[in-house]
Amino acid sequence: MKLFWGMSREELIQVEEGSPDPEISRGDTLMYHSELLGEKTLTAYTFASDKLVRAKYMLTKYFSPGAQRLLYPAMPPKEPPLEECFRDFDTLEKAIMAEHGEPDATTHYGHPDRTDVNELEFEIMAKAIRSGQSSWYSEWKTKDTLIILLLRGEGGEIKLEIGFRSVQLDDQR
Secondary structure (H helix, E strand, C coil): CCCCCCCCHHHHHHHCCCCCCCCCCECCEEEEEEEECCEEEEEEEEEECCEEEEEEEEEHHHCCHHHHHHHCCCCCCCCCCCCHHHHHHHHHHHHHHHHHCCCCEEEECCCCCCCCCCHHHHHHHHHHHHCCCCCEEEEEECCCEEEEEEEEEECCEEEEEEEEEECCCHHHC
16 A cells, blocks of 8 residues: 555545545544554544645554444453553554664653563553553654654553654645
């Protein structure tokens, strides 16, 4: 699949696998059920003036059980163990680094060294992230794209997502 910044909604629909989910696609955003590195994701494509300006992959196993049931009614909701979000962050970060090199900025508030962490430290870090007191963030800049890997808290839950934003077209939002 070949995506490029500035493509129209129709061009994206032609090249993206499957169809956008009509139940959750709204306005300038098309939502797709997809997979990334073997994980179920919800992918959001955002348009401005019918030009693709942003894309975001959200790992659905970190959605609330109700949201998971809504998105995948045939599958029981998952609740990953605490340490899994940190392993997933590292896996995604390494995958992005394989293509784009070291991040231009990395901020892992509250725990700069992720090696040799025991279960209590995982629990403390996860609680800080869930409450919004901490987050892990890595950013890459290419000539035309800003890539952000973010592990954060929202409503007491953990969210893990990768965002892509057009550098040239972002001012159109």
